Amino acid sequence: MQPFRYLAILGFGLGLAQAPAYADLSVFTCEAEWASLASELGGDHVRAEAAVSGMQDMHFLQARPSLIAKVRSADLIVCTGAELEVGWLPLLLRQANNPAVQPGNPGFMAASDYVDLLEVPAVIDRSLGDIHPYGNPHIQTDPRNIAKVAAAMAERLQALDPEFADYYAMRHAEFDGRWRAAIDRWTEAAEPLRGTAVVTHHKSWVYMISWLGLREVGTLEPKPGVPPSTSHLATLLGQLEGENVRLIVRSAYENSRGSHWLAERTGVTAEVLPHTVGSVEGTDDLFAMFDVMIERLLANAR
Amino acid sequence: MNWAALDLSIVGPALLAGAIVLSTHVPLGREVLRRGIIFIDLAVAQTAGVGVVAANLMGWDVHGVAAQLAAFGAALGAAFLLTWTESRFEQLQEALIGLLFVLAATGGILLLAGNPRGGEELKDLLVGQILWVDLHTLWPAALISAAVVALWLKGRQWLGRPGFYVLFALSVTISVQLIGIFLVFASLIAPALAVYTFKRFALVVGYGVGLFGYLAGLMLSAQFDLPTGAIIVWAVVALAIVTAAYAPASWRR
Numbered sequence: 117m118q119p120f121r122y123l124a125i126l127g128f129g130l131g132l133a134q135a136p137a138y139a140d141l142s143v144f145t146c147e148a149e150w151a152s153l154a155s156e157l158g159g160d161h162v163r164a165e166a167a168v169s170g171m172q173d174m175h176f177l178q179a180r181p182s183l184i185a186k187v188r189s190a191d192l193i194v195c196t197g198a199e200l201e202v203g204w205l206p207l208l209l210r211q212a213n214n215p216a217v218q219p220g221n222p223g224f225m226a227a228s229d230y231v232d233l234l235e236v237p238a239v240i241d242r243s244l245g246d247i248h249p250y251g252n253p254h255i256q257t258d259p260r261n262i263a264k265v266a267a268a269m270a271e272r273l274q275a276l277d278p279e280f281a282d283y284y285a286m287r288h289a290e291f292d293g294r295w296r297a298a299i300d301r302w303t304e305a306a307e308p309l310r311g312t313a314v315v316t317h318h319k320s321w322v323y324m325i326s327w328l329g330l331r332e333v334g335t336l337e338p339k340p341g342v343p344p345s346t347s348h349l350a351t352l353l354g355q356l357e358g359e360n361v362r363l364i365v366r367s368a369y370e371n372s373r374g375s376h377w378l379a380e381r382t383g384v385t386a387e388v389l390p391h392t393v394g395s396v397e398g399t400d401d402l403f404a405m406f407d408v409m410i411e412r413l414l415a416n417a418r
Numbered sequence: 419m420n421w422a423a424l425d426l427s428i429v430g431p432a433l434l435a436g437a438i439v440l441s442t443h444v445p446l447g448r449e450v451l452r453r454g455i456i457f458i459d460l461a462v463a464q465t466a467g468v469g470v471v472a473a474n475l476m477g478w479d480v481h482g483v484a485a486q487l488a489a490f491g492a493a494l495g496a497a498f499l500l501t502w503t504e505s506r507f508e509q510l511q512e513a514l515i516g517l518l519f520v521l522a523a524t525g526g527i528l529l530l531a532g533n534p535r536g537g538e539e540l541k542d543l544l545v546g547q548i549l550w551v552d553l554h555t556l557w558p559a560a561l562i563s564a565a566v567v568a569l570w571l572k573g574r575q576w577l578g579r580p581g582f583y584v585l586f587a588l589s590v591t592i593s594v595q596l597i598g599i600f601l602v603f604a605s606l607i608a609p610a611l612a613v614y615t616f617k618r619f620a621l622v623v624g625y626g627v628g629l630f631g632y633l634a635g636l637m638l639s640a641q642f643d644l645p646t647g648a649i650i651v652w653a654v655v656a657l658a659i660v661t662a663a664y665a666p667a668s669w670r671r
Contacts, residue, residue, distance in 0.1 A: 179549035179647075181640040184428045207550040211428065 139163035140277050144186050144217075146195035146205060147174050149256045150227060150265070152393040152402050154194060156291050157270050161280050167208070170394030173369040175341075177204040187212035190223070191276055194269065197226025198233060200253035222275055228253055230268040231261040234322050256392060258323035259299045259406055266291060298403055302410045303328075312417045313359050315352070315384070317344075317366035317375060320391060324409070333359050336366070336374040344374035353381055362417040367391040385416045428549075429636045432646065435551040435596045436632035438559050439605050442566045442589040444624040447610030449582060454512060458500065459606050461515045462587055463594040464522035465496035471529045486591075493591045496522070497583035504579065548597040549646045559592045597647065604651040612658035617671040623661060631657040 143164040145151040154164035167183055168174045174196075177183075187193065187208055195201050209218060217223035233251025255261045270288035274281040310329040314321075317336045325332050334355055338348035364375045364386040375386035390399040390408050399405040450458060469492025473485040496518060503514045566585045569577065577585070593602045608631070609624040616623065634657065635650030642649075 178645040179547040180643055180645060181428050181549065181636070182643045184549065185425065185640075188425075188428075204550075207547075210552065211431075211550060213427070 140280060141191045141273065142186075142189055143192045143194060144190035145193070146201050147256070147392055148394050149262070149392045149402065149405070150194040150196070150269075153262065153266055153269060154192075154273075156402065157266060157284060157287050158273055159283070159287050161277065161283060162273065170390075170392045170396075170399070171368055174200060175203060177201075177208070179204075179207075183208060184211045187217065188214045190214065190217050192223050192225065192272060193217040194225045194227060196228050196253050196255065198228035198250040198253035198255075199248045200228075222272065225269065225272055227261075227265040227268075228255055230264045231255050234326060235319070252319060252322050254320035254391070255323055257321055257409075258327040259295065259302065259402075260327065261323060262402060263292065263295055263299070266295065294403075298406065302406050306410050306413060309413055309417055312363070313361045314363045314365055314417070315356070315361055315378065316364075317370045320367060321365055321389070324389075328413070333361060336364075336378065343371070344377075349374060349377055353378065356382060363387055363413070365389050368395040387412055387416050389413070429640060431551045431553050431556065432548045432636055433632055434553070434556055435548055435559075436601075436605070436650070437629060438556060438563050439589075439593040439597055439602065440609070440625060440628040440632070442563045442570075442585075443593065443602070443605040444609045444628055445567065445570055445621060446582075446586055446589060447606040448613070448620070448624070450586075450606060451610045451614060455500075455504075455515055456607060457512065457519060458515050458586070459590050459603055460599065461500075461519040461522060462493050462496050462590045463599050463602065464519055464526070466490070466493040466587075466591045466594065468492055468522050468526050468529070471526050475529060489595075490588065490591045493587035494584065497587035498580070501580050501583045547647060548601060548650070551596055556596075559596060562588060562592060600651050601647050604654050608654045608658035612661040613665075614662070615670045616665065618669045623665070623669075627657050627661050628654060631655075 139158075140161040141158060141163070143151070143154040143158065143162050145154060145164060145166045147168055148166040148170045151164040151166035154162055158164065165186060167177060167186075193209075195205055214223075215221070219226070228250065233253070233255070236251035237249060255265075266288060270284050273284040277284070306328045311331060313331045313333045314325070315334045315336065316325075316332055319335055319337075319340050322332065324330070334352045336344040336349065336352070338345060361382065361384050364379055364382075364384055366372065366375050366386070366388055368388050368391070372386070378384070379386040388396055389412055390396045390405045393399055393402060393405050395405075396408060399408050450456060466489040469488040469490070470485050472492070473488035478484040478488070499518070500511070500515065504511050507514065566589050569581070570585055573581070590602060593605070597605075605628055609628040612627045613620040613624045631654030632650055635653035636646065638644065638653060639646040639649045
């Protein structure tokens, strides 16, 4: 990292210097939750960065040169996989041309390989919408999945940086203890929510819903990836009669108009839940993300 | 932010793609300005997009040769339609181009109702991302562009009006997929506008404005971590304005 002298040529004359951040492993992740997890597990020995911030839609990515450079210098890439990033990750990997982090090598990790995926379709039919053939990839909304990915990621860090293997094992054991205690705490706090009916924007909450025993009675998108249409919302409104829906859930990057339309007509609260770290205020790490998720569910859905 | 982001192997393919697009668009852009049909590339690009959507609906691979032919076929159809309208209703040409644009854009939406994948493909086609350019896919584009430039610079008289529209349809269909519609529009109009009053060096300066604009945009994108296509548009237009304002009087008409 050095100042950019050629900026002066362009007339900006701004040499921006950045202090070098020393770390053994450079971890580049697709989504913010995996970068946060890598920092938890890697401590001072890992520098982790995410391609998509908590506020952005992980289905799409604006190409920037820095992203290619980061993948090129990365020791480990962690993405959700299951085709969630199919629109941009293959292109990014190709342009970066870093053999160590191509899928199939120890430097590439797909988190979805380590959890049981829900909604694996029996038949693939594109006309049914943006269906992911390997199952629903939005795995990070169930903290038990995070625990499984953490174990796999700790193994990867140890394999890639054997000199500090003990350090990573120690950090993982410590994280795992705190995480399991937190899962118990969240599960217990959310016990009154069991059976609560919710409507979601996109099918991106199925793991949270299955974990907490909620009931998804409809989605705002007529098919995954298709924006809510007026006719679908009207049909949905009819379907919801008689259902005691308590909450309309969406992610921070999703357009609020559909949920507000439905909220206005049903009197049900529309709420943004944190789908990842940094997606809403006060979700700076994974613990805070689930704290806020449970807090918001309890505040609205009881 | 780091030096690595300016690595030639990262921004090199993008610069090359820019050079290929500029090679056809600077001369064609001057013709577009001369005829006063500025929005023609938006209309032709949208029509090419509808061709891809139709190919998609027929179950063809959107990245395959068949879809490319469908895109070019649709663009060519638009080109011939516009040739005919220009001879028939010359005064109304720009208005008709505008209508063709909205018809193609909304036609795509209608064809795609309820098909998110197709929507992504259409979006890919219209907002191709310049940084994702693959060197291997640049070869056909480079060859076709070279042929277009040679034909246009040597045989303009012989090609006449239909020839212009055919070459234009071909260039736009290729370029839009490489670098996206915003950059294509900027590459077509900004350099040509910069040298609009020139009587000497017009083509050379036009190419210079385009190339240095792309280079500056790529550097700014690497330095400030900004979306590449968008910042190149701003750099090319800024350079075009400076050129138009400060070019020596002896170069002008």
